[in-house]
Amino acid sequence: MRVDRRSRRRKSQTKGYLLSAAALLLLVGVFAAGALSFAGKAGQKGEESLRRAVTRASVQCYAIEGRYPPSVEYLEENYGVRIDRDRYNVFYNGFASNVMPEIVINPIEEEEARR
Template sequence: MEEITLKKKENLISGILGFMIPTIILVVVVGVFFTGVAQISQSTINKQEESLHTAIARDIVQCYSIEGIYPPSLEYLEEHYALVYDKDIFFVDYRPIASNIYPDVTILRTEKSFVGNNP
């Protein structure tokens, strides 16, 4: 009788371990996957920000070299120099100083770019 009880306990323990180990492995794999996706997403946003800095600076200089004045607004760059960026992710503060002085440009990430990621 004791043998049957011991075998039942052993079967119960091996059944629980047989369920728990694959579940733990699955949770770890899923966690590693989502961590990797978050890091790739953050890296992509960083590269987009660098590209936006480069594009704005290039368009400002191009406008000055063609027209002889710096662009009066960011909208002017969008209309005449085909500047395109994701306004949900980046806020661009464009402050012209004078027509012959390089404008002050600040690029900030919005809160939407930090969803699920650390800033």
């Protein structure tokens, strides 16, 4: 009878180990999903923050100089706008010096940045 009890104990220990391993894998998966979600949201906020900075600097330039800036480079040189060119492409289309320019921010995909 002792042999049966030991056998049952080993089986229950094995089940416990398997349940613990499964719970650990589940926790790691949930953590990884959360981290990826956070990274995605941070990227979106960075894009929106850059769009607001370029827009704000354009309006400030118009208020000070009486015209919208001719380019994004002008904003970088004269109004302190900083653009991470490794992460974002900025398209700035000014129709006329007295019309608010169209500002488009496109994030660069990681694969494109490596090329």
